[in-house]
Amino acid sequence: MxxxxxxxxxxxxxxxxxxxxxxxxxxxxxxxxxxxxxxxxxxxxxxxxxxxxxxxxxxxxxxxxxxxxxxxxxxLEHECTRVDKLKYTNSRWLSKRFADKIRKNLDWDVGAFKAEVLEKYHMNVSKHQIYRAKNLSKVIIEGSYVEQYARLWDYVEKLKKANKGSTMIIKNKMKGCRPLIGIDGCHLKGPYTGQVLTAVGIDGNNGLYPVAYAVVEVESKSTWIWFLQLLIEDLQIKNGKAWVFMSDKQKGLIPVIETLLPTAEHRMCVRHLYSNFRTEHAGLAMKNILWVAARATTIPWYEAEMAR
Ligand SMILES: [Zn+2]
Structure with a gap:
């Protein structure tokens, strides 16, 4: 073609x-x-x-x-002249024609992509079309990987039937839980005022383990950025996706974590949530339901508790 x-x-x-x-x-x-x-x-x-x-x-x-x-x-002769813009060179065509290159390099620079289309086809496409083409390809590529991985067990069953006497093994490598860090700030008492910012984990004895702390004049967006940048550097966090942060619903902290670790999970501390929750929903029964919902590990279980 x-x-x-x-x-x-x-x-x-x-x-x-x-x-x-x-x-x-x-x-x-x-x-x-x-x-x-x-x-x-x-x-x-x-x-x-x-x-x-x-x-x-x-x-x-x-x-x-x-x-x-x-x-x-x-x-096949033409008496007309070439044009460098055509309705055919849309994002769908781009994602199809350059599928291999996009697959090999999902972060392919938009400008470089545009330059390659111009060089190869003498066609000018917009940056918007390139963005759309890349997104289209990503959906197809990631979707097909997810589908294929989900069918590995079916594949092995088929192989067992088709190739009798052969050995097929699937070994799952579970890498355990993701590291979880709780962050919070509190006021200092005594003659020297200020606030303490802390990052804590839980150790093998289920005890709180202080990872880092800093004393700052005031808890603010800029002091949180400073503190968390040091923490990221010190813990050598390269892949934010592997980490979970927990905090209360302080306004500044949510965008700060989103900016510094856009792929990390950020969850709210249930104890803090509960202190607001109980003013509206009093009683031990409601408290227990809240905690069961928070501890649910599957979506249907969570939804059933939330419905209660
Ligand atoms: Zn012509």
Missing amino acids: EEPEFRIGMQFANKDELKESIREYAIVQGRNIKLVKNDNKRIQAKCAGHTKCPFILWASKIDRDKQTFAIKSLS
């Missing part, structure tokens, strides 16, 4: 394949090609660039019962 070279007698498996080849031809040639006839028996394509442009492609079904189309008449 890439850089099609049309000839008389050339066959296409079906109409869609022929139309796709014409689109691809139009892009490679930099010409606006319109379909003046487009039904289930024939396709006639003409150049829209110039009223007198002699380009023409005529194809029709070779057999009434089959889907195959063949080129019956053809004139």
Whole structure:
């Protein structure tokens, strides 16, 4: 399908394949090609660039019962000039044509991508189209990986039936729980005022373990940024995705963690949530339900407790 070279007698498996080849031809040639006839028996394509442009492609079904189309008449000359923008070079086409490159480099720079389209096809596409093409590809690539991994067990069962006597093993590598850090600030008492910012974990004896603390004038967005940047550096946190942070609902802290560790999980401390919750929903029964919901490890379990 890439850089099609049309000839008389050339066959296409079906109409869609022929139309796709014409689109691809139009892009490679930099010409606006319109379909003046487009039904289930024939396709006639003409150049829209110039009223007198002699380009023409005529194809029709070779057999009434089959889907195959063949080129019956053809004139490949153009008297028009190339254009560098076509409706065919949309994000769908970009994601398809550059699928391999996007797959190998999901962070492919938008400018570099745009430059490559210009160099290879002499076509100008917008940055917006590039963004959309990359997102389209990501959805397809990640979706297909997820689907394939989810079917590994089915695959092994099939292999066991098809290749009797062979050994198939799936070994799951569970890397345990994600490290969890609780962060909070509190006021200092005594003659020297200020606030303490803390980061704590839980040790093997289920006791609180102070990871880091700092004394600051006031708890604010900028002091949290300073504190957390030091913490990230000191703990050598490279992949935020592996970490979970827990705090109360202090306004400044949520955007700070979002900025410094955009992939980390950030959850609210239930004890803090409860202190607000109990003013509206008093009683031990409600307290217990809240904690059971907080501890739920599956979505249906969580939803059932929340409904209660
Ligand atoms: Zn032309």
